[in-house]
Amino acid sequence: MFDQLVIDALDFVRSGKSLQGNVPLLNLERLRDYLTNSAGELAYLVTGLLDERDRPLLKMSVNGIIDLSCQRCLEKIEYTLDVKTALLLARNEDELSRYDEDMFVDAIYASNELDILALIEDEVILSLPVSPRHEDTAGCHPSTGTGIHEAAVKEHPFTVLASLKQSH
Template sequence: MSDQLVIDTLDFVRNGKALRGSIPLHDLQRLGSYLLDSTGELTYEISGQLDDLNRPMLEIAVNATLDLSCQRCLKTIGYVLDVKTTLLLARTEDELALYDEDIFVDAIYASNELDILALVEDETILSLPVSPRHEDTGCHISAETETHEDIEKKHPFSILASLKHPH
């Protein structure tokens, strides 16, 4: 990554700070392995706040359009990324363990040196679909042969029937 942006998380929250910016996709090496094209950028916004129970948290928003590979036809999908997440900041390991027990809470350990660009990249990767695919109407197995819909209409064992004939 070109620049490292580091914050003290509890100080960031205590002072109600906010950061926003953009990151070129080619600077995010781990994310790059998921992309077909790393041109463009993503934008992020992070703010430090206290939740309703007076717990420190980071609110994170990430936006981008990413070129992913369709797992059905292997063509490009323009995936619109619009992430909004909240991370509670645990001050101790016991507090982090307590947060980890709650499936509705995302938490990280409060740090004096949290790398914001790495955090944004992590949140982006976590929000990607496991198996990106076009909608059924927009996905072709092969442009020269059959569409996905044509393949589903064939009997699944029709190829095996041809093997029964003697040579």
């Protein structure tokens, strides 16, 4: 089984650590709700550092290919994830609310038991398109199919009527 990945956030930054690895999509239960299949994995890199104002920061990047479901035809869309984010680590509630007011930064509470995989999953879900669709409408198979089906239904009574008239 896959272990949880828990770090002491400030200690991670203080010692300039970084974590790199792969996480199977199967282990990301919340993300799986958005996927048409959960085969494959995501590659991640998390680095602890201080920003230009000496504030503790976690830099994170997540890459991989996932299958989202098209909102028009519900078939799969291959989506390339390329998430890059930087999160300031707030050392207390005051700091956190101050960071939250700043629209240019993202911040989280600097927990000493920070669940890295949950954080990765959060950031990936936030980065997903709200309403994924095939860019090319021709890629939406069922909607093309419905079009043909409707045409056939409409044509049918007319053809029958036409042949009745002819027989008279």
